[in-house]
Amino acid sequence: MKWIIALTFAFGTLGCGAATSAGAACKLDNECQIGQTCNNTFPGGFCSKGCLQEGSTDECPQGTICAQVTLGARYCAVICTEQSQCRDSYRCNGITASSTKACQP
Numbered sequence: 001m002k003w004i005i006a007l008t009f010a011f012g013t014l015g016c017g018a019a020t021s022a023g024a025a026c027k028l029d030n031e032c033q034i035g036q037t038c039n040n041t042f043p044g045g046f047c048s049k050g051c052l053q054e055g056s057t058d059e060c061p062q063g064t065i066c067a068q069v070t071l072g073a074r075y076c077a078v079i080c081t082e083q084s085q086c087r088d089s090y091r092c093n094g095i096t097a098s099s100t101k102a103c104q105p
Contacts, residue, residue, distance in 0.1 A: 022048050022064045023078035023103060025087065033061070039075065042105040043089035048075040055097030067095050067102045077102035 024031075024047045026038035032047035039046045051059040051066035051074050060066055060076030067077040078085075079102050080092040086103035093104050 022061045022076050023087070036061070042069070044087065046075070046105065048077065050074060051076050053097075055095050055100070065095055065098065065100050065102050067104055069104055077104055 021033055022036060026032055026045035026047045027040070029037045031045075032038050036047045036049045039048060048064075049060070053059065054066050054068050054074055056066050057064070063079055064076040065079050066074050069075045069077060077095075079100055080086055081101060083092045086092050090103040090105055092101050094101050
């Protein structure tokens with residue numbers, strides 16, 4: 001009986017597919033982790049969530065920081081220290097009110 005439950009869980013998990021983390025490419029919201037959405041206005045899509053305080057990590061998933069990505073819109077963006085850590089079409093730029101950089105479209 002235990003092995004049936006284990007197999008059911010394993011196949012069920014594999015069938016669902018893993019949600020991607022903040023900053024990852026996406027096409028649909030369900031490809032992003034819970035609490036994040038897929039923003040298709042950015043190149044290749046962008047899993048993230050909105051935030052209010054630019055330069056703060058308090059509202060964002062681990063490894064991300066609140067950044068003004070477009071005029072008036074702030075999203076949790078992946079923290080970086082150099083360009084090679086960012087996806088194609090994204091730049092490792094400084095964040096206002098912070099000494100931290102993040103990958104931004």
